[in-house]
Amino acid sequence: MSQLDYVAPASAEDAAAALAAGGAGARALSGGTDLLVQLRAGRLKPGPIVDLKRIPGAIGVSETEGDFVIGAATPGAVLGEHTGLARAWPGVVEAAMLIGSTQIQGRASMAGNLCNASPAADGVPALIAARATCVIVGPSGRRTAPVESIAVGPGQTSLLVGEFVLEIRLPARSAHSADAYLRSIPRTEMDIAVVGAGVNLTLDESGLITDARLALGAVGPTVIVAEGAGAALIGSRLDEAALGRLDEAARAACNPISDKRGTVEYRTKIAGVLSRRVAVIAYARAKDRKDLSA
16 A cells, blocks of 8 residues: 555544545545555555544544434444443444444444445444434535435545534434344345345334334445335334335335345345334334433
8 A cells, every 4th residue: 555644633624624635535534444445455546544533522422412422433332332322222323333343343433334335334224214414524614414415326425525524413312212223144244234224213102103214225326215114104003014014115215236245136125024123123112112311
Protein backbone atom coordinates (compact mmCIF):
# COMPACT_ATOMS: atom_id res chain seq x y z
CA MET A 1 0.00 0.00 0.00
CA SER A 2 1.33 3.45 -0.89
CA GLN A 3 2.17 6.01 1.76
CA LEU A 4 -0.92 7.74 3.11
CA ASP A 5 -1.61 11.21 4.40
CA TYR A 6 -3.17 10.82 7.84
CA VAL A 7 -4.68 13.42 10.14
CA ALA A 8 -6.66 13.12 13.37
CA PRO A 9 -8.48 16.44 13.94
CA ALA A 10 -9.77 17.35 17.38
CA SER A 11 -12.99 18.97 16.14
CA ALA A 12 -15.75 18.12 13.67
CA GLU A 13 -15.16 21.35 11.80
CA ASP A 14 -11.45 20.62 11.34
CA ALA A 15 -12.31 17.11 10.14
CA ALA A 16 -14.71 18.51 7.53
CA ALA A 17 -12.06 20.99 6.38
CA ALA A 18 -9.46 18.24 6.05
CA LEU A 19 -11.84 16.04 4.07
CA ALA A 20 -12.76 18.93 1.79
CA ALA A 21 -9.10 19.78 1.21
CA GLY A 22 -8.41 16.16 0.32
CA GLY A 23 -11.10 16.16 -2.35
CA ALA A 24 -13.02 13.12 -3.59
CA GLY A 25 -10.20 10.75 -2.63
CA ALA A 26 -10.25 11.65 1.07
CA ARG A 27 -11.86 9.20 3.45
CA ALA A 28 -13.19 9.50 6.99
CA LEU A 29 -11.93 6.81 9.36
CA SER A 30 -14.32 5.75 12.08
CA GLY A 31 -13.60 2.06 12.72
CA GLY A 32 -11.60 1.28 9.61
CA THR A 33 -12.50 -2.40 9.32
CA ASP A 34 -13.78 -1.91 5.77
CA LEU A 35 -11.66 1.07 4.71
CA LEU A 36 -8.25 -0.38 5.55
CA VAL A 37 -9.06 -3.72 3.93
CA GLN A 38 -10.12 -1.96 0.74
CA LEU A 39 -6.95 0.15 0.70
CA ARG A 40 -4.73 -2.89 1.18
CA ALA A 41 -6.57 -4.78 -1.55
CA GLY A 42 -6.12 -1.89 -3.96
CA ARG A 43 -9.86 -1.36 -4.34
CA LEU A 44 -9.45 2.26 -3.25
CA LYS A 45 -6.79 4.66 -4.43
CA PRO A 46 -4.86 5.87 -1.39
CA GLY A 47 -5.91 9.36 -0.38
CA PRO A 48 -5.94 11.48 2.77
CA ILE A 49 -7.32 9.59 5.78
CA VAL A 50 -9.15 11.71 8.36
CA ASP A 51 -9.47 9.88 11.68
CA LEU A 52 -12.64 10.87 13.58
CA LYS A 53 -11.82 9.29 16.92
CA ARG A 54 -10.37 12.40 18.59
CA ILE A 55 -13.55 14.43 17.99
CA PRO A 56 -15.51 14.89 21.25
CA GLY A 57 -18.51 12.58 21.26
CA ALA A 58 -17.30 10.50 18.33
CA ILE A 59 -16.88 7.50 20.63
CA GLY A 60 -19.66 6.60 23.05
CA VAL A 61 -23.41 6.31 23.54
CA SER A 62 -25.45 9.02 25.25
CA GLU A 63 -29.11 9.92 25.80
CA THR A 64 -30.46 13.32 24.80
CA GLU A 65 -34.13 14.06 25.49
CA GLY A 66 -34.95 10.38 25.18
CA ASP A 67 -32.95 9.86 21.99
CA PHE A 68 -29.94 7.58 21.98
CA VAL A 69 -26.92 9.18 20.29
CA ILE A 70 -24.22 6.87 18.91
CA GLY A 71 -20.91 8.49 18.04
CA ALA A 72 -19.55 7.73 14.58
CA ALA A 73 -16.46 5.89 15.84
CA THR A 74 -18.21 3.91 18.59
CA PRO A 75 -17.22 0.23 18.34
CA GLY A 76 -19.93 -2.40 18.15
CA ALA A 77 -18.64 -3.94 21.38
CA VAL A 78 -19.56 -0.75 23.23
CA LEU A 79 -23.11 -0.94 21.90
CA GLY A 80 -23.41 -4.53 23.06
CA GLU A 81 -22.36 -3.58 26.57
CA HIS A 82 -24.72 -0.60 26.86
CA THR A 83 -27.64 -1.84 28.97
CA GLY A 84 -29.97 1.07 28.21
CA LEU A 85 -29.48 0.85 24.46
CA ALA A 86 -29.90 -2.93 24.42
CA ARG A 87 -33.12 -2.58 26.40
CA ALA A 88 -34.59 0.15 24.20
CA TRP A 89 -33.31 -1.05 20.81
CA PRO A 90 -32.46 -4.78 21.04
CA GLY A 91 -32.72 -5.22 17.26
CA VAL A 92 -30.16 -2.50 16.59
CA VAL A 93 -27.77 -4.08 19.09
CA GLU A 94 -28.40 -7.54 17.61
CA ALA A 95 -27.42 -6.19 14.21
CA ALA A 96 -24.29 -4.49 15.54
CA MET A 97 -23.15 -7.71 17.19
CA LEU A 98 -23.32 -9.55 13.87
CA ILE A 99 -20.75 -7.28 12.19
CA GLY A 100 -17.64 -9.45 11.99
CA SER A 101 -15.88 -11.32 14.77
CA THR A 102 -15.41 -10.39 18.40
CA GLN A 103 -12.10 -8.80 17.46
CA ILE A 104 -13.68 -6.76 14.65
CA GLN A 105 -16.48 -5.59 16.94
CA GLY A 106 -13.82 -3.98 19.10
CA ARG A 107 -13.22 -1.52 16.28
CA ALA A 108 -16.05 -1.64 13.69
CA SER A 109 -18.68 1.10 13.94
CA MET A 110 -22.30 1.44 12.83
CA ALA A 111 -21.48 4.68 11.00
CA GLY A 112 -18.70 2.93 9.09
CA ASN A 113 -21.02 0.04 8.30
CA LEU A 114 -23.54 2.56 6.95
CA CYS A 115 -21.09 4.64 4.91
CA ASN A 116 -19.43 1.58 3.38
CA ALA A 117 -22.75 1.37 1.51
CA SER A 118 -22.91 -2.39 1.15
CA PRO A 119 -26.43 -3.66 0.33
CA ALA A 120 -25.72 -6.55 2.73
CA ALA A 121 -24.64 -4.41 5.71
CA ASP A 122 -26.08 -5.90 8.89
CA GLY A 123 -26.39 -2.65 10.82
CA VAL A 124 -28.36 -0.71 8.23
CA PRO A 125 -31.74 -2.53 8.03
CA ALA A 126 -32.10 -2.34 11.81
CA LEU A 127 -31.30 1.39 11.84
CA ILE A 128 -33.70 2.10 8.98
CA ALA A 129 -36.49 0.10 10.63
CA ALA A 130 -35.86 2.20 13.75
CA ARG A 131 -36.19 5.44 11.75
CA ALA A 132 -32.71 6.44 12.84
CA THR A 133 -31.22 9.69 11.58
CA CYS A 134 -27.66 10.90 10.98
CA VAL A 135 -26.00 14.12 11.97
CA ILE A 136 -23.77 15.00 9.02
CA VAL A 137 -20.95 17.54 9.22
CA GLY A 138 -19.45 19.26 6.19
CA PRO A 139 -17.86 22.49 5.00
CA SER A 140 -21.30 24.16 5.00
CA GLY A 141 -22.12 23.15 8.57
CA ARG A 142 -24.33 20.46 10.01
CA ARG A 143 -27.45 18.79 8.67
CA THR A 144 -29.66 15.87 9.64
CA ALA A 145 -30.74 13.12 7.26
CA PRO A 146 -32.54 9.78 7.59
CA VAL A 147 -30.26 6.75 7.53
CA GLU A 148 -31.96 5.39 4.40
CA SER A 149 -30.83 8.43 2.40
CA ILE A 150 -27.11 7.78 2.87
CA ALA A 151 -26.45 4.80 0.57
CA VAL A 152 -27.48 5.42 -3.05
CA GLY A 153 -25.87 2.34 -4.60
CA PRO A 154 -23.29 -0.36 -3.84
CA GLY A 155 -20.29 1.48 -2.40
CA GLN A 156 -21.84 4.88 -3.14
CA THR A 157 -23.28 7.43 -0.70
CA SER A 158 -25.11 10.74 -0.92
CA LEU A 159 -22.44 12.46 1.18
CA LEU A 160 -20.84 15.45 -0.52
CA VAL A 161 -17.10 16.11 -0.65
CA GLY A 162 -16.02 17.11 2.84
CA GLU A 163 -19.05 15.59 4.57
CA PHE A 164 -19.03 12.77 7.11
CA VAL A 165 -21.47 11.19 9.56
CA LEU A 166 -20.75 12.39 13.10
CA GLU A 167 -23.65 10.77 14.97
CA ILE A 168 -26.46 8.28 14.55
CA ARG A 169 -29.59 9.09 16.52
CA LEU A 170 -32.30 6.65 17.58
CA PRO A 171 -35.64 8.19 18.58
CA ALA A 172 -37.18 7.97 22.03
CA ARG A 173 -39.09 4.77 22.71
CA SER A 174 -42.80 4.60 23.51
CA ALA A 175 -44.52 1.91 25.56
CA HIS A 176 -45.31 -1.36 23.75
CA SER A 177 -42.74 -0.84 21.01
CA ALA A 178 -39.79 -3.03 20.05
CA ASP A 179 -37.55 -4.09 17.21
CA ALA A 180 -35.67 -7.18 15.99
CA TYR A 181 -33.09 -8.14 13.37
CA LEU A 182 -32.27 -11.46 11.70
CA ARG A 183 -30.15 -12.49 8.76
CA SER A 184 -29.57 -15.61 6.66
CA ILE A 185 -25.99 -16.71 6.02
CA PRO A 186 -24.44 -19.94 4.66
CA ARG A 187 -22.24 -20.38 7.72
CA THR A 188 -22.93 -20.02 11.42
CA GLU A 189 -20.91 -16.80 11.79
CA MET A 190 -18.37 -14.48 10.15
CA ASP A 191 -20.27 -14.24 6.88
CA ILE A 192 -22.10 -11.67 4.77
CA ALA A 193 -25.88 -11.64 4.84
CA VAL A 194 -27.64 -13.34 1.94
CA VAL A 195 -30.77 -11.61 3.25
CA GLY A 196 -31.21 -9.38 6.31
CA ALA A 197 -34.48 -8.20 7.85
CA GLY A 198 -35.07 -5.55 10.49
CA VAL A 199 -38.49 -4.64 11.85
CA ASN A 200 -39.81 -2.10 14.34
CA LEU A 201 -43.33 -2.36 15.80
CA THR A 202 -45.55 -0.26 18.05
CA LEU A 203 -48.69 -1.67 19.69
CA ASP A 204 -51.59 -0.16 21.59
CA GLU A 205 -52.64 -1.40 25.02
CA SER A 206 -54.75 -4.19 23.50
CA GLY A 207 -51.90 -5.56 21.35
CA LEU A 208 -53.08 -4.01 18.09
CA ILE A 209 -50.21 -2.94 15.83
CA THR A 210 -50.40 0.80 15.26
CA ASP A 211 -47.06 1.31 13.49
CA ALA A 212 -44.73 -1.05 11.65
CA ARG A 213 -41.61 -0.65 9.55
CA LEU A 214 -39.64 -3.36 7.77
CA ALA A 215 -36.25 -2.93 6.08
CA LEU A 216 -34.59 -5.63 3.98
CA GLY A 217 -30.89 -5.99 3.20
CA ALA A 218 -29.07 -7.80 0.36
CA VAL A 219 -32.19 -7.91 -1.86
CA GLY A 220 -31.53 -4.72 -3.83
CA PRO A 221 -28.74 -2.25 -4.66
CA THR A 222 -29.46 -0.53 -1.34
CA VAL A 223 -31.37 -1.57 1.77
CA ILE A 224 -35.08 -1.56 0.90
CA VAL A 225 -37.83 -0.05 3.03
CA ALA A 226 -40.73 -2.43 2.40
CA GLU A 227 -43.55 0.06 2.88
CA GLY A 228 -46.24 -2.42 1.87
CA ALA A 229 -44.97 -4.94 4.40
CA GLY A 230 -45.27 -2.48 7.26
CA ALA A 231 -48.73 -1.45 6.11
CA ALA A 232 -49.79 -5.11 5.99
CA LEU A 233 -49.35 -5.41 9.76
CA ILE A 234 -51.08 -2.24 10.93
CA GLY A 235 -54.44 -2.93 12.55
CA SER A 236 -53.61 -6.59 13.24
CA ARG A 237 -52.53 -8.59 16.28
CA LEU A 238 -50.02 -10.47 14.15
CA ASP A 239 -52.31 -13.37 13.34
CA GLU A 240 -51.53 -15.81 10.55
CA ALA A 241 -53.40 -13.74 7.98
CA ALA A 242 -51.28 -10.68 8.83
CA LEU A 243 -48.10 -12.72 8.66
CA GLY A 244 -49.14 -14.00 5.25
CA ARG A 245 -49.68 -10.46 4.01
CA LEU A 246 -46.31 -9.47 5.45
CA ASP A 247 -44.58 -12.37 3.71
CA GLU A 248 -46.16 -11.50 0.36
CA ALA A 249 -45.41 -7.78 0.64
CA ALA A 250 -41.79 -8.41 1.69
CA ARG A 251 -41.21 -10.65 -1.31
CA ALA A 252 -42.84 -8.13 -3.63
CA ALA A 253 -40.45 -5.42 -2.40
CA CYS A 254 -37.34 -7.41 -3.31
CA ASN A 255 -35.13 -6.64 -6.30
CA PRO A 256 -32.19 -9.01 -5.78
CA ILE A 257 -29.52 -10.46 -8.05
CA SER A 258 -28.37 -14.06 -8.45
CA ASP A 259 -24.78 -14.74 -7.45
CA LYS A 260 -22.72 -17.48 -5.82
CA ARG A 261 -24.36 -16.71 -2.48
CA GLY A 262 -27.97 -17.09 -3.59
CA THR A 263 -30.37 -16.92 -6.50
CA VAL A 264 -33.08 -14.33 -7.04
CA GLU A 265 -35.70 -16.93 -6.15
CA TYR A 266 -33.93 -18.01 -2.97
CA ARG A 267 -33.32 -14.49 -1.73
CA THR A 268 -36.91 -13.49 -2.43
CA LYS A 269 -38.36 -16.46 -0.56
CA ILE A 270 -36.02 -16.03 2.42
CA ALA A 271 -36.94 -12.35 2.66
CA GLY A 272 -40.52 -13.39 3.35
CA VAL A 273 -39.47 -16.06 5.85
CA LEU A 274 -37.19 -13.74 7.81
CA SER A 275 -39.81 -10.98 7.79
CA ARG A 276 -42.26 -13.31 9.48
CA ARG A 277 -39.70 -14.36 12.08
CA VAL A 278 -38.52 -10.87 13.02
CA ALA A 279 -42.12 -9.66 13.26
CA VAL A 280 -42.96 -12.45 15.72
CA ILE A 281 -39.89 -11.62 17.85
CA ALA A 282 -40.53 -7.87 17.84
CA TYR A 283 -44.24 -8.34 18.59
CA ALA A 284 -43.49 -10.50 21.64
CA ARG A 285 -40.99 -7.94 22.89
CA ALA A 286 -43.38 -5.04 22.35
CA LYS A 287 -46.27 -6.83 24.02
CA ASP A 288 -44.22 -7.41 27.17
CA ARG A 289 -42.84 -3.88 27.27
CA LYS A 290 -44.72 -1.17 29.12
CA ASP A 291 -42.47 1.60 30.32
CA LEU A 292 -38.76 1.71 29.56
CA SER A 293 -38.18 3.93 32.57
CA ALA A 294 -39.64 1.32 34.93
